[in-house]
Amino acid sequence: MKKISVLLTIIMLFSLVLAACGPAETPPAEEPVVEEPVVEEPVVEEPEEVEEVEEPEPVEEAPPFEGVTVQFWHVYSDAPGAALQELVDEFNDTNPYGIFVNALHQGNYGDIEDKVNVSIQSGDLPDVVMAYTNALADWYSVGFVADLNPYIGDPDYGLTDEQLADLYPHLKEAGSTPDGAWIAYPMTQSANVLVYNFTWAEELGFAVPPATSAELKELVCAAAAENTARGGDFTGTGGMVYFPNATNWLHWLYAFGGDELNDAHDAYDFTSQEAVDTTMYILDLKNEGCVWQTESYPNPEQGQRKAIITMSSTAGAPYYAAAFEDANNDDVWGWIAAPGPDGTLAVNAFQQMLGVIPSTQQREMASWLFVKWLTSPEIQARWVRESGYYGTQYSTEALLADYAEENPVWASGVELAAIGPSEPQTFPAWSSVRRTLNDFAAELYNATSQAEVEEILAQLTQTANDLVAEVQ
Amino acid sequence: MVKQRKKKHSLSAMSRKNLITYLILFAGAFVSLIPFIWMISTSLMSLGEALGTAFFPSQLHFENYAEAWRRAQFSEYFINSILITLITLSGELTFSIFAAYAFARIEFPGRDLIFSIMLSTIMIPAMVLIIPNFLTVTWLGRIGPIPWINNWPALTIPFMGSIFSIFLLKQFFAQVPDELFDAAQIDGAGHLRFLFQVVLPLSKAPLMVILVLSFIGTWNSLAWPMLVTNTPDWRPISVGLMNFVDEAGQLVNLTMAGAFITIIPILIIYFFTQKQFTDSIARSGLKG
Numbered sequence: 001m002k003k004i005s006v007l008l009t010i011i012m013l014f015s016l017v018l019a020a021c022g023p024a025e026t027p028p029a030e031e032p033v034v035e036e037p038v039v040e041e042p043v044v045e046e047p048e049e050v051e052e053v054e055e056p057e058p059v060e061e062a063p064p065f066e067g068v069t070v071q072f073w074h075v076y077s078d079a080p081g082a083a084l085q086e087l088v089d090e091f092n093d094t095n096p097y098g099i100f101v102n103a104l105h106q107g108n109y110g111d112i113e114d115k116v117n118v119s120i121q122s123g124d125l126p127d128v129v130m131a132y133t134n135a136l137a138d139w140y141s142v143g144f145v146a147d148l149n150p151y152i153g154d155p156d157y158g159l160t161d162e163q164l165a166d167l168y169p170h171l172k173e174a175g176s177t178p179d180g181a182w183i184a185y186p187m188t189q190s191a192n193v194l195v196y197n198f199t200w201a202e203e204l205g206f207a208v209p210p211a212t213s214a215e216l217k218e219l220v221c222a223a224a225a226e227n228t229a230r231g232g233d234f235t236g237t238g239g240m241v242y243f244p245n246a247t248n249w250l251h252w253l254y255a256f257g258g259d260e261l262n263d264a265h266d267a268y269d270f271t272s273q274e275a276v277d278t279t280m281y282i283l284d285l286k287n288e289g290c291v292w293q294t295e296s297y298p299n300p301e302q303g304q305r306k307a308i309i310t311m312s313s314t315a316g317a318p319y320y321a322a323a324f325e326d327a328n329n330d331d332v333w334g335w336i337a338a339p340g341p342d343g344t345l346a347v348n349a350f351q352q353m354l355g356v357i358p359s360t361q362q363r364e365m366a367s368w369l370f371v372k373w374l375t376s377p378e379i380q381a382r383w384v385r386e387s388g389y390y391g392t393q394y395s396t397e398a399l400l401a402d403y404a405e406e407n408p409v410w411a412s413g414v415e416l417a418a419i420g421p422s423e424p425q426t427f428p429a430w431s432s433v434r435r436t437l438n439d440f441a442a443e444l445y446n447a448t449s450q451a452e453v454e455e456i457l458a459q460l461t462q463t464a465n466d467l468v469a470e471v472q
Numbered sequence: 473m474v475k476q477r478k479k480k481h482s483l484s485a486m487s488r489k490n491l492i493t494y495l496i497l498f499a500g501a502f503v504s505l506i507p508f509i510w511m512i513s514t515s516l517m518s519l520g521e522a523l524g525t526a527f528f529p530s531q532l533h534f535e536n537y538a539e540a541w542r543r544a545q546f547s548e549y550f551i552n553s554i555l556i557t558l559i560t561l562s563g564e565l566t567f568s569i570f571a572a573y574a575f576a577r578i579e580f581p582g583r584d585l586i587f588s589i590m591l592s593t594i595m596i597p598a599m600v601l602i603i604p605n606f607l608t609v610t611w612l613g614r615i616g617p618i619p620w621i622n623n624w625p626a627l628t629i630p631f632m633g634s635i636f637s638i639f640l641l642k643q644f645f646a647q648v649p650d651e652l653f654d655a656a657q658i659d660g661a662g663h664l665r666f667l668f669q670v671v672l673p674l675s676k677a678p679l680m681v682i683l684v685l686s687f688i689g690t691w692n693s694l695a696w697p698m699l700v701t702n703t704p705d706w707r708p709i710s711v712g713l714m715n716f717v718d719e720a721g722q723l724v725n726l727t728m729a730g731a732f733i734t735i736i737p738i739l740i741i742y743f744f745t746q747k748q749f750t751d752s753i754a755r756s757g758l759k760g
Contacts (some may be wrong), residue, residue, distance in 0.1 A: 077715045106698070109719070115699055118607075122606060190719070297523065299523050300523050313719065313720045314720075315720035319720065319721045322519035322520035324520075
């Protein structure tokens with residue numbers, strides 16, 4: 001009893017001591033420093049009346065952004081985090097503008113979204129933030145992301161026509177709002193792709209990856225038939241693992257030549273013939289027993305030859321490698337694009353986007369200069385080697401020939417990264433529409449007739465446009 | 473003879489009843505332990521094996537623990553978590569004890585109304601409070617002598633005023649007989665001495681409940697620390713576990729190794745306070 005009282009007293013005393021002496025000892029741990037923009041114009045004072053005027057000593061001109069600190073919030077920790085920090089350190093040491101970048105890991109994309117949302121209320125925002133495009137679009141709509149067009153087009157600090165032409169064609173559109181504001185600049189890319197077992201496909205008589213959706217059906221059905229013939233655990237497996245969600249359904253929609261918007265591109269429209277054909281194609285594969293579902297990520301199934309094709313982000317390469325290794329499977333595997341009926345190839349491309357938060361013109365320009373440096377081909381190529389993502393420019397690709405040779409799986413996705421397209425993340429209410437689409441994708445997968453599919457797609461269109469009306 | 477048979481019959485009925493009870497308890501314990509066993513088992517697997525459906529590892533990968541420790545920067549975060557937990561617990565116990573004592577044993581105008589208002593705040597979901605709390609700590613950091621964001625005050629002070637703890641202690645303090653207070657007064661004791669020498673020693677059980685529950689809550693917190701810290705300087709151990717998650721998946725084996733490392737202090741605390749904790753649960757009628 002006595003011991004407990006002593007313990008409690010100690011704890012309370014400890015708290016009082018901490019409260020009393022904490023402030024003096026705790027350093028103000030790297031609070032975002034809000035610095036006043038440097039006034040470039042020299043202050044001219046009225047000269048006092050003096051008889052002898054001495055010649056002023058020549059003063060070295062300060063760099064144009066001397067003293068500007070750019071806060072950069074990103075999602076990378078562990079080895080990629082350390083590699084990114086090295087790049088930032090290099091920028092701080094070598095940039096001729098006098099800019100200092102403070103790079104801060106803030107958790108994953110969801111954490112950053114939460115943090116920016118609350119920081120909008122408190123005013124403690126970073127200068128450059130890494131986020132999904134839809135989050136940047138949401139912040140832009142309330143005035144908390146800057147339009148990069150003036151900086152990209154700046155004659156001194158912007159991009160040249162050659163540099164702009166070097167960027168993969170779909171990326172400007174992916175980062176721009178319908179009104180033309182360029183709000184999200186791509187640092188790197190990843191994509192939802194088809195994970196393809198080349199060795200097994202060859203054994204089944206398919207020497208090259210399927211060029212059309214009909215060829216793909218033939219392949220996955222052949223793999224499913226082979227596994228069903230093997231029996232046991234393999235019965236009902238072998239074809240393509242398809243998880244019905246927004247990412248995968250849209251991926252196939254793009255391959256079938258469709259998209260999410262109407263012809264005028266001013267409203268959502270999921271009732272196109274392409275959307276119907278996409279869904280009917282997936283249902284056809286399902287009804288033939290050529291696609292199936294797993295409870296979790298399908299990496300082990302692909303490693304064990306229970307699926308010849310699965311759908312995944314290219315960022316999932318390490319997990320697939322581990323699954324193949326664990327299954328002692330030496331098959332050659334890699335990424336391919338989804339083929340449409342007419343041979344259109346598509347992936348669902350995602351970008352690791354950077355946005356600049358509005359502040360003073362000087363800070364915004366300093367932020368842009370850092371973004372420009374970080375995404376320049378040489379630096380981007382170094383970052384790709386560390387992160388395993390894909391570049392955003394043709395010239396980056398050229399710098400990575402040796403890396404591609406050493407990493408055949410990565411190499412199989414290089415061309416795909418340039419294809420796109422990307423989801424319309426800057427279109428109003430896309431975050432909400434996407435969440436809704438996840439539910440509808442599951443409904444579509446369970447539809448039993450074309451009429452039902454058409455009805456679900458009409459409902460989806462209505463719901464999506466209602467969501468737009470809510471935010472406008 | 474008949475009596476003996478009756479006794480035998482009732483004994484066997486009793487043991488059958490016990491057997492069923494033990495079977496149910498055993499099943500419950502087994503179900504509760506499965507996630508824990510799975511965590512340890514997965515922590516010893518290779519990544520490929522952990523991604524699959526195996527329950528037990530084919531080979532034991534003890535090196536996962538060293539790798540998890542290194543990659544999650546646990547050596548840094550561990551110290552932060554200990555400091556944050558100690559400060560929070562100290563503050564919570566201090567404020568809860570004094571507040572509960574005042575509500576239980578001191579008459580003052582509006583006491584019941586204030587207590588009712590405070591109690592009603594328990595109904596507000598924690599997520600709803602995040603933005604107001606964030607704005608408050610930001611503002612306090614601006615007007616106060618020390619920064620709150622990215623520092624220990626934002627991580628600890630908002631959790632020092634726990635209505636649940638005040639409520640729990642108040643209920644116990646109110647049960648202490650008035651005669652004891654009268655006797656203490658005759659001996660010359662004031663409220664403070666009565667609190668420390670009589671009330672607190674009698675309230676060991678609820679104090680242990682608060683200690684354990686607050687420890688677990690503070691040790692495991694993630695969303696709030698991520699929100700109010702910008703650098704690793706004050707980030708707790710749970711943040712380290714996030715290093716194993718990326719946009720395409722999770723290093724499940726390392727996550728589980730890290731998770732096991734993070735719960736070791738909770739297990740130690742529970743091991744030492746187990747008796748008081750279960751006693752107090754039984755006495756207070758709390759359910760988990």
